[in-house]
Amino acid sequence: MIYNAKVVLPILILFVVVLTYPFWQGGTEQRPEPQKPAKAAQCVEDAAWMRANHMQLLDRWRHEVVRKQERSYTSTRGQVFEKSLVNTCLDCHQKSDFCDKCHAYASVKLVCFNCHLNPELVEP
Amino acid sequence: MKKIITPFVLVVLLGLIAWFGTAGLGLYTLFGVVLPYGAFATFIVGFTFKILSWAKSPVPFRIPTTAGQAKSLTWIKPNELESPSGAPGVLARMFLEVFFFRSLLRNSRASMVKGPRLVYVSDKSLWLAGLVFHWSFLIIFLRHYRIFAEQVPFFVPLLEAVDGFFEIVWYNEIHAVTLPGLYLTDALILVALTFLFLRRVLDTKVRFISLLQDYFPLYLILGIVITGSLMRYNLKVDVIAAKNLVQSLVHFHPDTSIQVGSIFYVHLFFVSTLAFYFPFSKLMHAGGVFMSPTRNLANNSRAKRHINPWNPTIKIRTYAEYEEDYRDKMKAVGLPLEKE
Structure with a gap:
């Protein structure tokens, strides 16, 4: 009983039920x-x-560019890139089609664009 | 010493098993699908059975604690919180107990001072560390709903914003150590757990009464916190793959092709172990706190009659019946009768 x-x-x-x-x-x-x-590719x-x-990579880039003025990144494959979110990353990727997809799915706040201008942004 | 070291070795071994089992043997389905399912089912079924088994134990009488004045004459001030006379007082007492561990405020520590003299002093450190630990654990658990729920629930971004308010990023020479902003609860739970561990080890009297099963959950939860923090801040894993795996589990068609980094499986294996161990251990105080008779019963023994449910039905024979049976004989020897 x-x-x-x-x-x-x-x-x-x-x-x-809640659990x-x-x-x-x-x-x-x-x-x-x-x-x-x-x-x-x-x-x-x-x-x-x-x-x-x-x-981690983006944060290191920011650190090295802002504090040490080291602007070129040599990848593990030996290619050289400019350490730049807007000029390198966003040259291929779109924020809305790329970053936002996973960031919304996993609820991770995207803080890059607090400072950076998103090139696809249209001014009214 | 053995009871302190053995559970530590056990937890380290569990971690190594999960690491080697996934990175070495490739048993991703076992650690990612089979064990989490089994552990969660065990948790739900075990928890329910334990609560029902407690609900089946009768508590026929009230157990008033002597901490407050019961409701009495009108000119005596009652203490509704310590000695509630009805449901509102009981609810208030339960609320403060469940959410703020009010009983722990009464914790005292005995020590010998010069004399020699034994003195008891109030010790609120257990209350504080317990409160910090449990609330941090709850917030961390609720934050995980960004992984558990398909659509991120409304409270998750809210908690994340408050928890990560200070956006603490600590750098060493090579890279950011706490990169996507340190969560306060991640640090607080670590501090609280360390305190709760040291409390058991450093105080001789507490060490004496502590058993293997006191240390094991401490180490296990520490393991969960450390692997979880490592995964978030240092040994990065693909969060999307982790969420995909969890979503495939909760939608009941497990995707066995997903492989996340091994640290994820160590974390998951620790959590599975905790969930599996939970219903059989002292951790059931999570459900037990609701069933504590000294907290959830109103002290109304004088206002209401409580009848023991297993009292046998006794057939009572009154004096009137006795007299009725022996009336003639009593009358014959001249004994006085109540009813002529």
Whole structure:
């Protein structure tokens, strides 16, 4: 016999329902599909590495450019790039078609454009 | 010493198993699909059974604690919080207990001073560290809904904004160590856990009563915090792949082709272990706090009669019935009768 079932059971059921929310949330899996750029076949570094580490790379670039004036980056493949978000990254990628896709999916705030101008921005 | 070291070795071994199992043996399906499913199911079923088993235990009588004046005569001031007379007082007491661990404010520490004299002093450090730890844990758990839920719930960006308000990025010579902005809860939970560990180890009396099963969850949660923080700040993994994996799990068609970095699987394996271990351990205080009789019962013994549910039904024989049975015999020997 369950004592105080009128109090215990509703709370227990509520707990289980709330905790299993992801399982009954419904909807279909919608994986983000960032647009592949047409301009270049390969990114600055290997794509898989970039997926996990691009924020580190961008932050290092900023540091080296702003504080040490080192403006050229030699990739592990030996290619030389300009350390620039607007001139290098955004030359191939579009913010709306590329960055925003995954950043919205994983709820990661994009802070680059707090300072940088997005080239596709249209002034009224 | 053994009870402190053994669980530490256990947790390190668990971490190594997950790392080697994925990076070495490629058992991504086992660590990414099978174990998380099993652990979550065990958690839900085990938790429910434990609560029901407690709900099946009768608590026939009120257990008033002596911390406050019960409701009595009109000119005696009652203490509704310490000795509630009805539901509102009980709800207030439960609320403060569940959300702010009010009972821990009564924690005291015994020490021997010059004399020798034994003195007890109030010790609020356990309350503070417990509060910091549990609230940090809750906020961190809620932040994870950006991974658990398909559409990021409204409270996640809110928590992230508050939690990462200071945007602390610490640099060493080579790169940013806490790059996407340090979350306060990540640092606070680490501090609180370290304190809770040191409390057990440094105080002789607490060390004496601490067991292996006290240290194990501490190390395990520390392991979860450390691997999670490492994953966020240092050993980066592909977050999108991680969310894809979790979404495939919650939509019940697991994608076995996804491979995230090994640190992710160590983190996940620790969490799976915790979820699996939870219903069988002291961690069930999460559900148990709601079932504590000294907290959730009104002190109304004098206002309301509580009858023990397993009392046998006793057949009572009154004096009137007795007299009725022996009336003739009693009358014959001249005994006085109540009813002539």
